[in-house]
Amino acid sequence: MIDTLQILFNGVVSGLLVALPALALALTFSVLRFANFAIGAMLTAGAYAIYAFNAGLGWPLLPSALAGIVLGGGVAMLVDRLVYRPLRERSPVTLLVASMGVAFVLENLVRFVAGNAPVGYAVDPARPLRFAGLRVNHEQLLIVGIGIASLALVWIVFRFTALGRAMRAVADNAPLAAARGIVANRVIGATWFIAGALATTAGMLIGLDSTLDPQMGWNYVIQVFAAAILGGISHPMAAVAGALVLGVSAELSTLVIAPHYRPLVAFAVLTVLLLIRPWGIFGTARLAK
Amino acid sequence: MSAPLILQGVTAGYHGKAIVHDVSLEVPAGGALTVIGPNGSGKSTLLKSVVGLVSLMAGSMRLGEREIDRLDAPARTRLGLAYVPQERNVFPNLSVADNLRLGWETLHGRGGALSRAQGRARESARRDEVLALFPEIADRLATPAGLLSGGQRQMAAMASALMQGPSLLVLDEPSAGLSPRNASLLFDRIADIRATGITLLMIEQNVQLGLRVADHGVVLVNGEVRLRASADHLLHHADLPALFFGHAPALSS
């Protein structure tokens, strides 16, 4: 019994790690209608940005995290301005390929500056805790706490603020949004900032959970996509549910398959999903009138 | 709070090809003008050029004191222009309430000088005014707009536009897709909207309904103005079939 609970808990934790970038992916997809293959690289770059403040400048983790998140969001906005905006009128496939290019640039900039060897944040190690028979370490607590807080924050913005309404409007009917006075570029910029901030946060959490290396984000791309598609791309928040389901499944699968095959599990889930229910668990045919 | 709309020598189209040629018209403040004409006459293009979704190739446009022909759609909206397209005129996955809020937030988003509470109160008041015109949707506020019936959706679309508190309302074929009864009902509401003093520019296939609520009408054929007259004259005295099709129809009514 304890073992299953432990597995479930670990699954939720790893699911939360994927949930943040999956939400970022779903957000940019719903507003911009293209799949951002640079999501992994954004995660990596964000994680290293925080590392630069933390280990490079010697700042404590919290200010480093805040600075890194702002920087990550800002870089995402900059990339949109430089790369995706000139391609706004083009086909989604062009944007797809462009995002691959962005992924190469971001990931290898990190590699160029920081090298290939894994690094870690300057934090004090701590002994794991025990909660009701579960083995919980501090990193996992951070992941759960920060993860849920980030997701809740984005949900509140998306559902209840004017910005969130504008984002949903642009996603739902872009020409009408323009006719209602919404300046698309501003909404798009805000969407990228949120996406970049989410990816950076996820990068930090992954970096805390294990180490940082230039491949870290790329290794998550398949899982992030699988989670977003599982949730149903039409409802951004559903990506979170997809990620949790995937996280638990992946954790369960470690009973029989080696942990390094996690992307393989995600890919298998993705394949089955696309064959039988491509609109995801929670997706429905989108109202398009 | 209405403004006059003046078009002069407007030529507009897509990809370098002009659809409307040298169109001039004027809607006085608080007045109503309906553009009628056969299919393919360029009515929709003309409207889109007024709204800012199609750019001008020649000519000028003025809304009140402002030259608007170089402004994009969001900018024109902020100047007081509200547009109800023919299709895709609501945000289908957003609730009716959210659709209305968006209409309000267009112009009053940040609140500006108003405090949050004041802004909220103003919005509420405006919403009550608008819903008084369209009581049918007042109890469907939580429904996703895409799930409304055709007639209700048109009302929601119009209500959302009115939330902006516009000085010019631009309607693209309001009767499209509606049953004759619903269309007639809708036009009663449009007459009520007119009574609040807003300037109205409309294109309509249904000549009877379209001219009923207007002061003046313009007949557009092949992108050119063929006739400019009072609504009354167009309804009762003009030979519209001849104007539309260039000859009298074989069947008489």
Add this chain to the structure above:
Amino acid sequence: MTSYLFSILVLVSIAGIAALALNLQWGLTGMVNFGLFGFYMLAAYVYAQVAATGASPWLALAAAIALTGVAGALTSLISLRLADDYLAIVTLGFAECLRLVAIHEEWLTRGSLGIANIVRPVAGDGAFLALCLVALLLSFGLLEVIARAPLGRAARALRDDPLVAATTGKDVMWLRVKLFGIGAAITGVAGALHASYYQYIDPTQFGPIITAYAFMGVIIGGRGSNRGVIVSAFTVILLLEGTRFLNDHVGWLTPAQLAALRLILIGVGLILALIYRPQGLVPEYRLKVRVPAPVEG
């Protein structure tokens, strides 16, 4: 100098073949293959392992091509009726999973140790270069034939009108699977040649950079234009592989940094090419048809 020339020409041929394959899949049929390197790698390993059993290298070549073609067809089946984004992630996922398997399943691939002493189909550098060039020419010829055939026209029509593609009947969808499979098979040619050129393969040789090279080739060369693709493949290889030799001259950058810089340049190149040169260098082959301008109302 001749060995340098030999290397460059072989690499250009291989890259050209891979780019042509992508041109068939993406340029002509509009199917985004983000997992190109996976098919390439699959072919390399199949070739290496079959040749290692002692069978004729030509048999190994045929096996590599056939298996990769089938793998391509199967992969494209998964997301057949769905939007392009899905195919992109499916092919990418396939490639990444293959790479994981290649690294960890040592009984199958010898893992990180790699496979050495791979036999070439022909002996001698000159003959091998000739083989590569012949393969390039044959691939080019095949693609030109397809482009001009009804098969090609149908594919182009589907590419240009995705709505039609979404509602089209089964026969026409099989067309896309076939074309994707043929493209994968041609990628297999490139992969097998890679294995027989280097005569040693390990998982680190294969990664998204190969996919990127191919995309660069197709974008700069002009989607759908096979001639342009070969020309740009040549240019891309020359520019990028050439920088490997800068290692000796640019002492203040480590080889790892140079490798990273190369990838940055590719990424920037991809983006710039997409923004500024969407048509590429050489225009696509098209039947010239006059269509009257639509009338809007």
